[in-house]
Amino acid sequence: xxxxxxxxxxxxxxxxxxxxxxxxxxxxxxxxxxxxxxxxxxxxxxxxxxxxxxxxxxxxxxxxxxxxxxxxxxxxxxxxxxxxxxxxxxxxxxxxxxxxxxxxxxxxxxxxxxxxxxxxxxxxxxxxxxxxxxxxxxxxxxxxxxxxxxxxxxxxxxxxxxxxxxxxxxxxxxxxxxxxxxxxxxxxxxxxxxxxxxxxxxxxxxxxxxxxxxxxxxxxxxxxxxxxxxxxxxxxxxxxxxxxxxxxxxxxxxxxxxxxxxxxxxxxxxxxxxxxxxxxxxxxxxxxxxxxxxxxxxxxxxxxxxxxxxxxxxxxxxxxxxxxxxxxxxxxxxxxxxxxxxxxxxxxxxxxxxxxxxxxxxxxxxxxxxxxxxxxxxxxxxxxxxxxxxxxxxxxxxxxxxxxxxxxxxxxxxxxxxxxxxxxxxxxxxxxxxxxxxxxxxxxxxxxxxxxxxxxxxxxxxxxxxxxxxxxxxxxxxxxxxxxxxxxxxxxxxxxxxxxxxxxxxxxxxxxxxxxx
Numbered sequence: 001x002x003x004x005x006x007x008x009x010x011x012x013x014x015x016x017x018x019x020x021x022x023x024x025x026x027x028x029x030x031x032x033x034x035x036x037x038x039x040x041x042x043x044x045x046x047x048x049x050x051x052x053x054x055x056x057x058x059x060x061x062x063x064x065x066x067x068x069x070x071x072x073x074x075x076x077x078x079x080x081x082x083x084x085x086x087x088x089x090x091x092x093x094x095x096x097x098x099x100x101x102x103x104x105x106x107x108x109x110x111x112x113x114x115x116x117x118x119x120x121x122x123x124x125x126x127x128x129x130x131x132x133x134x135x136x137x138x139x140x141x142x143x144x145x146x147x148x149x150x151x152x153x154x155x156x157x158x159x160x161x162x163x164x165x166x167x168x169x170x171x172x173x174x175x176x177x178x179x180x181x182x183x184x185x186x187x188x189x190x191x192x193x194x195x196x197x198x199x200x201x202x203x204x205x206x207x208x209x210x211x212x213x214x215x216x217x218x219x220x221x222x223x224x225x226x227x228x229x230x231x232x233x234x235x236x237x238x239x240x241x242x243x244x245x246x247x248x249x250x251x252x253x254x255x256x257x258x259x260x261x262x263x264x265x266x267x268x269x270x271x272x273x274x275x276x277x278x279x280x281x282x283x284x285x286x287x288x289x290x291x292x293x294x295x296x297x298x299x300x301x302x303x304x305x306x307x308x309x310x311x312x313x314x315x316x317x318x319x320x321x322x323x324x325x326x327x328x329x330x331x332x333x334x335x336x337x338x339x340x341x342x343x344x345x346x347x348x349x350x351x352x353x354x355x356x357x358x359x360x361x362x363x364x365x366x367x368x369x370x371x372x373x374x375x376x377x378x379x380x381x382x383x384x385x386x387x388x389x390x391x392x393x394x395x396x397x398x399x400x401x402x403x404x405x406x407x408x409x410x411x412x413x414x415x416x417x418x419x420x421x422x423x424x425x426x427x428x429x430x431x432x433x434x435x436x437x438x439x440x441x442x443x444x445x446x447x448x449x450x451x452x453x454x455x456x457x458x459x460x461x462x463x464x465x466x467x468x469x470x471x472x473x474x475x476x477x478x479x480x481x482x483x484x485x486x487x488x489x490x491x492x493x494x495x496x497x498x499x500x501x502x503x504x505x506x507x508x509x510x511x512x513x514x515x516x517x
Contacts, residue, residue: 013161018274020168025270027175031185033341036123039262041186043114044130045193048138060145063232066378068153069292081213084150087229089220091146095139106132116255133190140197147204150213153289159207167196232380246394246417250410253398261407267337268353275321276364291376307373308437312444314369316501318362319452320491324484325358327459331467335480339473353411360415363422370425373434382428390421447500455491
């Protein structure tokens with residue numbers, strides 16, 4: 001399977017989803033600004049989203065995908081389908097029970113997630129109400145993660161990657177047409193999240209049936225496979241979800257700061273999540289099934305080559321985004337969000353957080369590329385150790401930095417913890433021989449760094465005189481995106497000329513079909 005082509009498929013649909021996500025967030029910013037209702041919705045939305053990324057897309061995917069690949073490679077499609085059906089039976093029960101318990105004890109969950117809201121009765125109550133509306137999304141996404149993992153395991157990436165588009169379309173529709181129907185626009189958005197979960201699950205179920213994997217519901221049993229899945233998932237919660245845990249910790253601590261701190265971190269997070277989602281998630285989703293098949297077949301040279309290529313792709317595609325966010329964070333935030341209830345002060349506060357997050361973007365994406373090398377070999381404990389150190393460091397640094405730096409200190413703590421995790425994973429992979437870049441690969445990585453530095457310098461000096469004087473939201477947005485596009489082309493040209501990443505080679509890989517080398 002062609003790694004770049006598979007990653008491009010996932011990345012394309014993720015890109016469409018993130019663009020629509022920006023439209024959604026633009027509408028949220030214009031409607032809610034960065035006030036108490038926005039803070040309440042972001043906490044309510046983050047609650048099921050955190051558990052989704054930890055358990056459904058994180059630990060479950062990391063544990064289930066290698067098991068499915070092993071069954072498919074060694075025993076064939078029938079055995080793979082049985083593995084999926086055994087997992088589905090247990091996952092449905094767990095998802096229903098988790099949702100029921102969470103709905104009953106939602107006040108305690110919100111108090112844990114946003115302790116700063118407890119002293120404000122009205123803010124706490126509206127957050128609990130929104131969280132109850134949005135939380136069923138977790139159960140629906142857990143089921144979708146299983147079906148999506150089956151599709152990815154057989155090389156069908158499009159449906160699972162495209163499903164999140166529905167979330168943003170439904171949220172946009174809710175804001176534009178139904179925002180006045182509930183107690184607040186935040187309540188309407190929270191309900192729209194669960195409705196979107198139903199639509200996403202239906203989409204992947206239909207795609208799985210068309211691919212010949214009509215997964216049937218069976219009576220839940222603790223088979224040997226289910227027990228193994230549980231053993232792998234336990235450390236996988238921490239291993240696959242450290243970045244999300246760190247963001248969760250940041251939100252917890254931000255609730256203790258002034259009103260708007262949670263929103264400022266959220267909007268900054270949305271900007272850097274675009275490249276992280278498109279590149280990091282795209283690579284991770286495409287790489288894990290490929291590495292799992294290569295590891296199960298005992299083809300270690302192929303697995304090492306796939307990982308080395310993934311690291312190069314991760315940095316090639318991530319560094320220009322990080323360079324732009326570091327060079328012109330305030331211009332980006334103003335172009336994207338400054339309108340309606342989102343003020344000039346909100347833009348400045350969000351830009352400061354974005355600058356801190358942007359410095360960690362390469363690390364966050366590298367973690368997505370490096371972790372599958374462990375998961376493919378059914379090793380979730382190694383990444384869990386790195387993640388544990390990252391989370392502990394994030395908490396310590398957050399408490400240390402939030403006093404003098406406020407919400408920016410929380411973003412900076414997440415970035416520093418992310419770099420520790422990425423370096424830890426890379427060092428372990430090098431020591432085990434699972435990652436062995438040659439001199440040519442190292443030169444490419446160094447060349448990409450030089451090209452990104454050139455881009456950052458060009459944007460830092462050239463963009464403000466061009467963009468700052470512009471008036472009008474649409475003109476400023478179009479001009480900012482145009483400057484970033486020109487900068488990206490400059491980066492690609494420099495990388496191509498110095499031999500760090502040849503454009504013609506990349507285009508050839510994308511054009512080749514799934515069977516391409």
